[in-house]
Amino acid sequence: MSFNKFLLETLRARGWRVTAARRAVVEALARAGCAADVQTVYRLAKRAYPRLGLVTVYRTLDLLAREGWVQRWEEGGAARYELDQPHHHHLVCLACGAVQRWDRCPVSVREGATLGGFVVTGHRLELVGYCRTCREVVR
Amino acid sequence: MSFNKFLLETLRARGWRVTAARRAVVEALARAGCAADVQTVYRLAKRAYPRLGLVTVYRTLDLLAREGWVQRWEEGGAARYELDQPHHHHLVCLACGAVQRWDRCPVSVREGATLGGFVVTGHRLELVGYCRTCREVVR
């Protein structure tokens, strides 16, 4: 819970207001884990703050992404969000769509590298394939 | 043009019908280059086959992705497609959104590798950062 407080206080220090809605979204995000979609965050956050509106979840996730607290990407026709804590990547199953966290990084391009005029500040990698469960089904 | 013919004949050999609409979409895709959205493919394909419907473009791109001829991903609220010819990746500018092709691969995970039960068949990598133009604007 200390990390959440730090996040919220940093937001406040940067001039944003700390509201009940934002508190609830941040907490939901922390519980949600990898590749949470907006509905999942909404459902979790609403438990702590029932009058929360879906629009505010969109706005807050957007704010957190712009402020660099969460990673955002799109998959399966909807945006995914997660706290970008220790750098990691994902294994995406082509059969069932399951997303699994993978805590290593096999990318040899460093942050700050320049590739013909383009300065790299980060990267996003997905390894696609088949998860253990789906392989067993095929057998 | 020979590659397109090969693609279409392979489709036929697998039981799919080769139609004017599919021909037009395949040709458009070849001209479109990197990270083409559906509208772009539609516009190009319609030049060669004016009565083409947008729905058919969606269906054909989907077919080609399932059959392994094109890479598909989502970005900016819309799907992107491209012929997955020689393996490559993309540089995505955070400021202007431009997508630049990068013909190297800095990912050290081989196709066929197994990561704790998960079999890797491929990967998708985006290097994010700032393109030359946007860096110059900031100065």
Added chain:
DNA sequence: CCTGAAAGTGAAAATGAGTTTCAATAAGTT
């Protein structure tokens, strides 16, 4: 070269994620 069964197509309607608007509410400052 015909023909018919089945795949494919396009227009229009439906769906659903995400955004915009705006009046009401709450945060933080004095």
Added chain:
DNA sequence: AACTTATTGAAACTCATTTTCACTTTCAGG
């Protein structure tokens, strides 16, 4: 406590993608 202004939620809206369905085309077989 009063005040200024950011934030919020509901509802309307936008726009990519999907679904439906009657009509058309492909191509295997004759």
